[in-house]
Amino acid sequence: MPRALITGITGQDGSYLAELLLDKGYEVWGVVRRASTESYERIEHLRDRLHFAQADLLDQPSLTAALQQAEPDEVYNLAAQSFVPTSWTQPVLTAEFTAVGVTRLLEAIRQVNPAIRFYQASSSEMFGRVLETPQSEDTPFYPRSPYGVAKVYGHYITVNYRESYDLFACSGILFNHESPRRGLEFVTRKVTNGVARIKMGLDDHLTLGNLDARRDWGFAGDYVDAMWRMLQQDEPEDYVVATGETHTVERLVQLAFDHAGLDRDAHVRTDPSLIRPAEVDLLVGDPAKAKEKLGWEPSVDFEGLVRMMVDADLERLSGAGGATRG
Ligand code: NAP
Numbered sequence: 001m002p003r004a005l006i007t008g009i010t011g012q013d014g015s016y017l018a019e020l021l022l023d024k025g026y027e028v029w030g031v032v033r034r035a036s037t038e039s040y041e042r043i044e045h046l047r048d049r050l051h052f053a054q055a056d057l058l059d060q061p062s063l064t065a066a067l068q069q070a071e072p073d074e075v076y077n078l079a080a081q082s083f084v085p086t087s088w089t090q091p092v093l094t095a096e097f098t099a100v101g102v103t104r105l106l107e108a109i110r111q112v113n114p115a116i117r118f119y120q121a122s123s124s125e126m127f128g129r130v131l132e133t134p135q136s137e138d139t140p141f142y143p144r145s146p147y148g149v150a151k152v153y154g155h156y157i158t159v160n161y162r163e164s165y166d167l168f169a170c171s172g173i174l175f176n177h178e179s180p181r182r183g184l185e186f187v188t189r190k191v192t193n194g195v196a197r198i199k200m201g202l203d204d205h206l207t208l209g210n211l212d213a214r215r216d217w218g219f220a221g222d223y224v225d226a227m228w229r230m231l232q233q234d235e236p237e238d239y240v241v242a243t244g245e246t247h248t249v250e251r252l253v254q255l256a257f258d259h260a261g262l263d264r265d266a267h268v269r270t271d272p273s274l275i276r277p278a279e280v281d282l283l284v285g286d287p288a289k290a291k292e293k294l295g296w297e298p299s300v301d302f303e304g305l306v307r308m309m310v311d312a313d314l315e316r317l318s319g320a321g322g323a324t325r326g
């Protein structure tokens with residue numbers, strides 16, 4: 001039975017990846033942080049089938065101990081401070097988790113078992129103020145947030161450990177991917193949860209920032225499959241994972257309100273305080289390499305994703321006691 005260790009197992013991607021690996025017959029270990037209250041909501045349904053190691057990306061000995069305990073064949077590093085606006089208010093902590101944390105984990109792998117295959121969660125945020133469109137594995141980086149800068153470090157330290165120590169280390173440059181398990185502060189979920197709350201009579205309006213930003217949005221369940229495929233190849237390489245389509249935040253908003261049968265103009269407000277100090281205006285990925293070498297294709301389109309998320313939020317809130325609004 002192959003064994004995998006996932007950092008960030010309590011997050012959106014960690015939960016989908018754990019499901020995928022369990023279905024494939026893996027013994028799955030998750031790194032969890034000590035907290036006064038556990039936050040296992042996204043993996044509650046899998047809990048009996050998972051193993052846990054308490055560790056933190058800030059603490060190298062705990063990572064070494066987690067590897068010694070789990071003895072994994074594959075490590076997926078999904079843990080990070082992943083919310084872009086927080087990276088301006090906590091830039092040093094973001095760098096510690098999202099940048100130097102990758103080195104701590106790679107060093108632990110090198111010491112415990114250099115044969116471990118390693119996946120690093122790189123991000124399309126690294127393209128930032130894009131230098132070409134669409135963005136591919138060859139597009140230079142121009143990050144626009146402390147988060148993007150930290151991810152560039154994590155990306156290049158992964159490449160460097162592959163080249164310096166011959167580790168099987170891959171970086172997946174993943175474009176935005178969403179699901180009903182997405183954190184409530186990210187724009188897709190903020191919109192679908194907001195629409196559901198308005199529909200149920202729990203709120204009257206939704207306040208957003210920049211509606212002109214464009215993103216290449218896919219479904220998280222599809223993207224974790226690409227991560228696994230990267231680690232099954234003969235050679236470690238980096239891959240862009242994206243749908244190849246881009247949409248504005250405004251289009252996301254319109255689709256979500258339409259799907260719930262609500263008038264967007266009656267409920268959407270904007271607040272300049274939600275505009276970022278530096279914005280990433282346009283992301284659209286070229287997934288040709290992932291398609292060709294990994295045989296990977298997205299299975300959910302943008303409209304289907306928005307419908308899935310609105311329906312899931314409506315269902316979740318339907319027991320909340322609100323009166324449905326027409
Ligand atoms: P997420 O839902 O925010 O989950 C982040 C996970 O990291 C949580 O499990 C969190 O644990 C854990 N974590 C944070 N700091 C940690 C630390 N110091 N030590 C150990 N664990 C820590 O993120 P996601 O959307 O699943 O994304 C997964 C990864 O892909 C992240 O690295 C993200 O930056 C990257 N990425 C995401 C996207 C996207 O669109 N979703 C695109 C490109 C790249 P707690 O539950 O304890 O907080």
Ligand code: G4F
Binds near residue numbers: 174175177
């Ligand atoms: O949903 P977002 O917060 O995601 P963002 O910044 O693109 O980052 C996500 O994707 C990255 C991959 O490219 C990941 F690496 C990262 O970890 C994260 O998962 O914002 C998307 C867009 C931005 O342009 C933002 O300015 O939506 C715009 N937006 C407009 N109003 C808003 C809002 N974003 C948020 N979070 N909240 C708003 O009210």
